[in-house]
Amino acid sequence: MNALPSVEVSQSPEEKFREYLTSRPRAQRYTSQQRDMVQYIFSKHNHFDADELIDEMKGKGFRVSRATVYRTLNKLVDAGLLRRINLGERTVFEHDYGYAQHDHLYCEQCSSMIEFQDPQLEKLIQDVCAQQSFHNLGHTFIIRGLCATCHRARTTKRRLDLV
């Protein structure tokens, strides 16, 4: 995966999550299941859905129930640690905390997600919002298509089919 700049953060994801939990109107608890999830999720940078996470963690010997995973993922999104990305067919999560704002190219063939940053986009959003007197709170931007590898494969195949 192409690397985007990380953002300097003073706290670890785990600390940040604890802070979120304890600063709630009614303090929430930091449990071992939640700790396992945060540590596992932030041990690598990738895009994953709930099922993948459950399978992978179970494979590594963690004890996690489906309900707890869903509950904790919601908290992590709420805490600003994860971002939820709705791809239509499935919903994936990615790191938000400590990671630069970016958008995605989504390959419809192999499901890979290529991250990119483009300064033009922020300006475009501000222009449009200003023009429509709209108060911007966020956006969803996904470019769909075929990654270089899948496109090449498909083009080659098509050429062969014609022979």
Add this chain to the structure above:
Amino acid sequence: MNALPSVEVSQSPEEKFREYLTSRPRAQRYTSQQRDMVQYIFSKHNHFDADELIDEMKGKGFRVSRATVYRTLNKLVDAGLLRRINLGERTVFEHDYGYAQHDHLYCEQCSSMIEFQDPQLEKLIQDVCAQQSFHNLGHTFIIRGLCATCHRARTTKRRLDLV
């Protein structure tokens, strides 16, 4: 709703759909339920989800079953008459055939969708795809926030709350 330019089309949506149905490998049939749906959907320009469509059509006295509505909506998307927009919480449909390419501002308060066109966007997409050797097939772009009315209402309320 702010008006975007319609696109000149030589066929009515109904004709276009018939053409799609009959030009399939195995010809499909054009039924009265499908006709009712196409005519109703293209009688006004708006964004709607499956449930809203069913309720509205039943209210107008049409006989449509849930299963048929879902089946026909899928066909209409496939035929290029409708575009499916995934908003996360719900999935809505809008006219595709005969309507200019555009994107949306989505008000999280009142669920209204404001359409906009911005020539900068197409260039941005092409730039990014060229840079990543990505073969573009489409995109999802939704700016989320508060429309002018809802933002004004919320700001006013906050001011009153402080009194």
Add this chain to the structure above:
DNA sequence: ATTCTTGCAAAGCCTTTGCAACTGC
């Protein structure tokens, strides 16, 4: 006549939730 579509109800999929047992603080 043949083949596709409809409507119903059932099933699928993903996610949430009620509840009793459990655990952090």
Add this chain to the structure above:
DNA sequence: GCAGTTGCAAAGGCTTTGCAAGAAT
């Protein structure tokens, strides 16, 4: 010990699907 969390299984939305009856060509 109190209040929040877990795990299970059940329930919730939304969408699809199997099947027998009905309709288009």
